[in-house]
Amino acid sequence: MSNTKVLPLLDAGDAVAACCPPLTERPFTAEEAETAARMFKALGDPVRLRLFSAVASHEGGEACVCDISDVGVSQPTVSHHLKKLKEAGLLSSERRGTWVYYRVEPSVLAAMGKLLTITPAAA
Amino acid sequence: MSNTKVLPLLDAGDAVAACCPPLTERPFTAEEAETAARMFKALGDPVRLRLFSAVASHEGGEACVCDISDVGVSQPTVSHHLKKLKEAGLLSSERRGTWVYYRVEPSVLAAMGKLLTITPAAA
DNA sequence: TGTCTATGTTGACGTCTATCGATACAGGTG
DNA sequence: CACCTGTATCGATAGACGTCAACATAGACA
Numbered sequence: 537m538s539n540t541k542v543l544p545l546l547d548a549g550d551a552v553a554a555c556c557p558p559l560t561e562r563p564f565t566a567e568e569a570e571t572a573a574r575m576f577k578a579l580g581d582p583v584r585l586r587l588f589s590a591v592a593s594h595e596g597g598e599a600c601v602c603d604i605s606d607v608g609v610s611q612p613t614v615s616h617h618l619k620k621l622k623e624a625g626l627l628s629s630e631r632r633g634t635w636v637y638y639r640v641e642p643s644v645l646a647a648m649g650k651l652l653t654i655t656p657a658a659a
Numbered sequence: 660m661s662n663t664k665v666l667p668l669l670d671a672g673d674a675v676a677a678c679c680p681p682l683t684e685r686p687f688t689a690e691e692a693e694t695a696a697r698m699f700k701a702l703g704d705p706v707r708l709r710l711f712s713a714v715a716s717h718e719g720g721e722a723c724v725c726d727i728s729d730v731g732v733s734q735p736t737v738s739h740h741l742k743k744l745k746e747a748g749l750l751s752s753e754r755r756g757t758w759v760y761y762r763v764e765p766s767v768l769a770a771m772g773k774l775l776t777i778t779p780a781a782a
Numbered sequence: 783t784g785t786c787t788a789t790g791t792t793g794a795c796g797t798c799t800a801t802c803g804a805t806a807c808a809g810g811t812g
Numbered sequence: 813c814a815c816c817t818g819t820a821t822c823g824a825t826a827g828a829c830g831t832c833a834a835c836a837t838a839g840a841c842a
Contacts, residue, residue: 564712569705580700582692589687652772
């Protein structure tokens with residue numbers, strides 16, 4: 537908490553997109569695991585997964601908070617989870633007038649999908 | 660081995676494999692999110708991710724504990740994390756003589772990959 | 783039998799995290 | 813300006829989690 541000087545949100549996304557080979561290709565290094573685990577961890581909470589899925593499946597890949605906040609937890613908790621997803625590089629946000637819109641980072645989604653690819657060599 | 664039905668490991672794997680559409684297809688229900696989040700959470704720790712990657716990339720998709728336990732934590736911690744991966748349905752284990760071998764569940768890996776597929780409708 | 787190695791389990795400890803109510807901030811409307 | 817709505821932050825708290833040392837268990841071998 538004390539060492540949160542700056543939040544490198546965009547860097548996180550880029551790092552994730554480029555960091556890692558498929559899980560089945562070779563053993564991850566400590567660094568690769570650290571980077572990739574950050575993403576998996578972000579999706580490792582049911583509420584966050586529902587929020588992320590709601591945004592990802594929304595028209596245009598973006599959604600207002602008011603459209604997705606019906607997940608059974610309080611408003612501060614929703615805000616907290618959206619922040620976590622942002623810090624993990626999975627979502628970006630933009631305020632337009634009264635409402636705040638969250639959007640998925642497609643490159644990150646693709647990178648995660650590649651991680652779970654089954655390589656011919658390992659199969 | 661005694662047929663203790665304590666841990667429904669295979670059920671967890673099956674549930675994961677069949678539970679969920681791509682994240683971008685429609686908002687997850689609470690139940691779907693609960694199931695899928697269990698997997699992501701299991702991979703959301705750097706040590707577990709390294710262990711899983713080590714097993715998945717090992718010859719034949721299986722590895723002895725002794726081959727993968729060099730991840731910078733104590734032996735009990737390695738055992739603890741392997742257990743977690745087992746409970747999440749990502750790995751299965753089998754004792755052969757002195758050593759215990761862990762193997763990846765390929766169907767689960769494929770199911771997770773499908774989760775992260777970008778559907779044409781959402782793109 | 784006893785001993786050695788490989789792996790799992792237990793119990794404890796410190797840290798992280800999900801959650802909430804209260805509050806602050808931002809922007810629209812009157 | 814004041815007021816209302818949508819969203820973020822703060823502070824507190826209960827529970828989950830990662831880690832280790834100590835101990836337990838399973839199999840191989842003499």
